[in-house]
Amino acid sequence: EVQLQQSGPELVKPGASMKISCKASGYSFTGYTMNWVKQSHGKNLEWIGLINPYNGGTSYNQKFKGKATLTVDKSSSTAYMELLSLTSEDSAVYYCARSVVAKGYAMDYWGQGTSVTVSS
Amino acid sequence: QIVLTQSPAIMSASLGEEITLTCSASSSVSYMHWYQQKSGTSPKLLIYSTSNLASGVPSRFSGSGSGTFYSLTISSVEAEDAADYYCHQWSSYRTFGGGTKLEIK
Numbered sequence: 001e002v003q004l005q006q007s008g009p010e011l012v013k014p015g016a017s018m019k020i021s022c023k024a025s026g027y028s029f030t031g032y033t034m035n036w037v038k039q040s041h042g043k044n045l046e047w048i049g050l051i052n053p054y055n056g057g058t059s060y061n062q063k064f065k066g067k068a069t070l071t072v073d074k075s076s077s078t079a080y081m082e083l084l085s086l087t088s089e090d091s092a093v094y095y096c097a098r099s100v101v102a103k104g105y106a107m108d109y110w111g112q113g114t115s116v117t118v119s120s
Numbered sequence: 121q122i123v124l125t126q127s128p129a130i131m132s133a134s135l136g137e138e139i140t141l142t143c144s145a146s147s148s149v150s151y152m153h154w155y156q157q158k159s160g161t162s163p164k165l166l167i168y169s170t171s172n173l174a175s176g177v178p179s180r181f182s183g184s185g186s187g188t189f190y191s192l193t194i195s196s197v198e199a200e201d202a203a204d205y206y207c208h209q210w211s212s213y214r215t216f217g218g219g220t221k222l223e224i225k
Contacts (some may be wrong), residue, residue: 022126043218044216044218044219045219046216047214061214078145093215095162095163103169103174104151104168104169105169105210106165107155107163107175107208108175109164110162110163112162112165119134
């Protein structure tokens with residue numbers, strides 16, 4: 001069974017950085033790209049970027065360049081997203097989601113989401 | 121960046137009714153994906169590449185469209201279909217629509 005297990009909710013102070021993890025299981029980690037998606041106010045979905053776990057190659061939404069850094073650890077089948085210099089605008093739920101070329105890069109499996117609250 | 125506009129923003133439907141949700145793109149895209157998100161859960165893939173049903177999705181869901189206009193149809197609405205629905209394009213840059221909230225009367 002394919003599963004993407006994300007790290008727990010975070011409360012962070014403005015200006016801080018933090019890292020969310022997404023542990024994959026049930027499939028070949030290096031065979032699928034991993035995306036990260038932001039959902040604000042329980043509604044708007046924004047694609048942040050993706051990483052190819054096979055070679056570490058990344059592609060970012062221009063809006064999130066300098067805000068998010070995507071990495072993977074192939075040995076543990078875990079993807080990471082680091083969020084930098086956090087502000088209240090970064091308060092949201094963040095999802096990791098696998099995409100597959102055979103389905104037109106649709107995101108066929110999603111993590112449960114990680115809630116990030118930025119507050120002093 | 122291609123903007124996806126979903127209509128309507130909120131739809132109220134009766135059980136058994138056939139409904140169509142639409143997604144209009146600011147420029148032509150090659151295909152569209154659709155996701156369903158129930159309250160408090162992660163989005164779930166419904167339709168990929170415009171018209172292909174994702175695994176485990178009931179056959180009452182279908183998708184169609186081309187170019188700048190795409191749609192998601194539910195042939196006979198059930199209570200469990202109450203959710204937010206999002207379109208998503210991957211052809212150029214990656215964007216999501218603003219969503220349609222489906223309410224059951």
